[in-house]
Amino acid sequence: MVFLVLLALIFGILLTVVIVILKLLGLKPPLIFGKYPLKGIFYRVKFWIALLVLRRLRYRIYRRNEELLGSEEHLSKIDRPQELSNDPKSYDVVSFMAANREGQKLMVTLERRRRGVLKAALYLWLPKEGLFSSPNLPDMIYFTSEDGGEESSEFRGGGFHVYAEESMKVWRIKYKGVLKKGSEEIPVDLDLRFESSSSEHFDYSRDLSSSLIADSIAREAWNEKFYSLLQSVNHIVDRRTHYEQNGELAGRILLHTEKKMLKMLGFRDHSFGTERCLSSINRYVYFALFLDDGSSMVVGNLSQPSFFLSSLKVGYVCSPEGRYQPLTGSNFELYSYGEKGIPPQHQNFIVHTAEKEYLVQIQVEESAVRYVGGDWESKVFNQFVACTVNGVSGQGHAEFLYRHKGGRPVDISSGDPSWYQNIKRFERSLTLLEDGDEGDGDFIF
Template identity: 85%
Template sequence: MVVLLILGLVIGALMILVVVALKLLGLKPPLIFEKYPLKGIFYRVKFWLALLVLRRLRYRIYRRNEELLGSSEHLAKVDRPQELSNDPKSYDVVSFMAANKEGHKLMVTLERRRRGVLKAALYLWLPEKGLFSSPNLPDMIFFTTEDGEESHEFQGGGFHVYQEESMKVWRIKYEGVLKSQGDMSEAIPVDLDLRFRSSTVEHFDYNRDLSSSLIADSIAREAWNEKFYSLIRSVNHIVEKRTHYEQNGELSGKIIFQGKDLSLKMLGFRDHSFGTERCLSSINRYVYFALFLDDGSSMVVGNLSQPSFFLSSLKVGYVCSPSGKYQPLTWSNFELYSYGERGIPPQHQNFIVRTEEKEYLIQIEVEGSAVRFVGGDWESKVFNQFVACTVNGVSGQGHAEFLYRNKGGRPEDICSKDPSWYQNIKRFERSLTLLEEEAGDFIF
């Protein structure tokens, strides 16, 4: 009887300790600008717990399935244009960023959505002439099929981007006009034909390869409440619904520009993202740098703020060697609150990042910039910057993106040109959103 009493007291005490521990872990840390959490009093405990869980999850999902995930059959499956599901948020995106030491820079992005909706943008920076862009910008939406039929290619609006060899070669074509930036905007006929080539099938998968330490740091700064634990329980579902990888290589080919041939050869990367868990309306901010150095190496540095996903400040990135080997960043002092928090990106940025092997001092100088709006109702505003950089004394060129929330909506003079079926869908979505306490996710 005494033993049972003692056992009951011990169990009761343990339960109290667990409840107290959960309450303490759920305390809200101090916030900068009411958005970005600092390290709370229990940061270290939460960091090591998060790191342990992340490593176990990654082993179960990726490490023990390396043979399958690295097979040519699996890579061919994820590399081709994806079949869009019936999920209203289904998406498939392919993007390219590239630059060379002469200062030429190119950015192309195409996002396939249901019913033949294509969101596309092209920027070309020529050091002797300035910036040129696809004529629809700052709007990105094209309608590529009749009456909202489904599309199965990255094609429309003069663009055609397609795979020639799985995980090795992609072709980028654009035939149309590019408009010059500035007071005297001019439409210039352009015929672009480029190939992206990677010497290896190696790639950086954000779900698999992003530093566990960076993710654990972001998670450890958050309040661990019931919503957080619910998210952890559904992590397998989230991983299955979101794929994002990048592959570095060389972008080369020819552009017929103003009737003259312009040959380009640049370092670059290809980004492929697809799934159903990509909602811009829930992103507070992000900043993203893609830098291509004169020694043949490249690097990506970013910071994403998505508080609804318990990632108020998630640092991301990697360094890619000239031979195509990837090293994830393990630390960065690039904080969103220090760079452009008021809605205007800075013209100069200096910050430090580290991998397990090396520390990098990055210095950025902006040469030009442009604005585009993304989302079916312009939920976000993106500043695309075209930059020169120095990394540990090595010169380079590259791109930066600063994304902000945008509440102005898509202007009526643009919406009025949309097909009637699309206008009806958007009106229906807005009526649903007005019935909810918080804005819902737009289908497009």
């Protein structure tokens, strides 16, 4: 009897200790601007727990399945245009960013959505001529189906056609139409070929630094919602894929009657799944830099508090031979750069890999604005920049994304097909029923 009482007492003490620990880990850390968490008193403990769990998770999902995930069959499968599921949030995006030492810069992005909806943008920055952009900008929406009943199977529409010629190796970018330069519209015929510099690619779920992810997680309050999210990690990973490849972009562009040959360092981004809801993203900043020594660098910071990542730093350095090293540290903080909605014209920050420290200096040459989402949920400043990294000159791109609550203007949306307007009204009505608040609804297209 005494033994049972002692056992119950020990169990009660252990349970109390566990409850106290969970309560302490769930304490909300100090926030900058009410959004960005600092390191709380239990940061170090949480960091090591998160790091251990991440490494175990990545081993189970990736390292243990390297042969399958690296097979030609699997890579060919993920590199082609993806079949869009019945999920209304289903998406498939391919993007290119490139620049050369002469200062020429190109950005192309195409996002496939259900019912033949395509979101596309093209920017071409030529130092002597200025900035050219696709004619619909700042709106990105194109309709490739007359009645919304036909699903797309290609990155094609609005004069664009982007396709693979050799899986994970060669892609072709074609555009025939007009580009805007100020108020002028100029006929354009563009034909470019992207070739990756190696057979490797950088997978954001697999290759991002575990330390950077653990740092972001350790700053958050580990509450009941957080533990619930942990239980669905496998499901979330299965619903989003994002990888990049660096290489060379070359070809010709015919501007009116003037033919130009372009040759740039660049990268291709491919992402797809159903977990890309812009309405949940607070902010992000993203740099793609291409240096004169043939190397390149991606640096970013994402704020998505609903996903317990109020400030997730990301990025990598890529050698001229196509070898990737993830960033392991960065002092680029969102609250220090453009928090009030206006991106800075100069940025200086330091990033680290496991082997080296890099001082990055950015100077903006030109910028443009576009709106992302079916109801313009986000506003993106695209900056065309010159840079210096550890004394090496380069050129590149920067993106500053902010939440936008102004909606898509009536003078633009009134020209949408009737089937699209009907879907929009239907989704709005569902949102109102679920949220009971007209201000919080988001159109998911």
